[in-house]
Amino acid sequence: MLSVALSGVLAAAPGQPFETVIDTGFTGFISMPLFDAFPLGLILRGTTSVTLGDGSQSYKLTALGSATVGAESESGIIILEPNTNQVLLGMDFLNRFRKILRVCALANLVELVDVPPPLPQPQPAVVPPPPAPPAV
Amino acid sequence: MGTFSNPRALAELGEKIYQNKFKKDFEAKYDGQFVVIDVKSESAYLGKTPEDAYEAATKADPNGLFHLVKVGSAGAFRVSYTTHGDMDWIFRV
Numbered sequence: 001m002l003s004v005a006l007s008g009v010l011a012a013a014p015g016q017p018f019e020t021v022i023d024t025g026f027t028g029f030i031s032m033p034l035f036d037a038f039p040l041g042l043i044l045r046g047t048t049s050v051t052l053g054d055g056s057q058s059y060k061l062t063a064l065g066s067a068t069v070g071a072e073s074e075s076g077i078i079i080l081e082p083n084t085n086q087v088l089l090g091m092d093f094l095n096r097f098r099k100i101l102r103v104c105a106l107a108n109l110v111e112l113v114d115v116p117p118p119l120p121q122p123q124p125a126v127v128p129p130p131p132a133p134p135a136v
Numbered sequence: 137m138g139t140f141s142n143p144r145a146l147a148e149l150g151e152k153i154y155q156n157k158f159k160k161d162f163e164a165k166y167d168g169q170f171v172v173i174d175v176k177s178e179s180a181y182l183g184k185t186p187e188d189a190y191e192a193a194t195k196a197d198p199n200g201l202f203h204l205v206k207v208g209s210a211g212a213f214r215v216s217y218t219t220h221g222d223m224d225w226i227f228r229v
Contacts, residue, residue, distance in 0.1 A: 025216025046202030051211035059147035
């Protein structure tokens, strides 16, 4: 479980905290219960179609909202689910917050860590110019 | 165009407009991008992300009725942890 604060993009951050589940099979940003979305003041955007785990299609409402983790906030499209009580975080959420999900079955450990900064590019070695040939 | 009593009707019309007017051309040129269909004007707005496509659409018509599609995919998103949600009740009067 990861606690994430959600709010409408025009509301004061960080918003209301929710216990969330990371769904690695979800390609989007966030999916949340429709009823929980009403008090947050999310901006309704329209509809979309999603492909479910069994390959079937389902239509969902979408809204624009913000998520805050620690001091970081990101805005994105939130899928509104009429028949759930669970807030899901998708792979786009991990991408935007630059997080890595690490699972170690041996240690029963799941952790969310920051993407490390890119390694510095190796600089080309400075080669001194060859000595000038001796004057004849 | 009439009014919509539920989101399913909006989504189905958006899918129909995309299939009939844009799918063939967009799949050849913009595979993997997102497209928002404004069902009021039957216009399409492309973006590399869903947010980009929605921004282009709302800029063109802030009061548009929008349906999001991913070019080349059956659904705009894939979800594994969910159930079929019946949206018919939402705006029922």
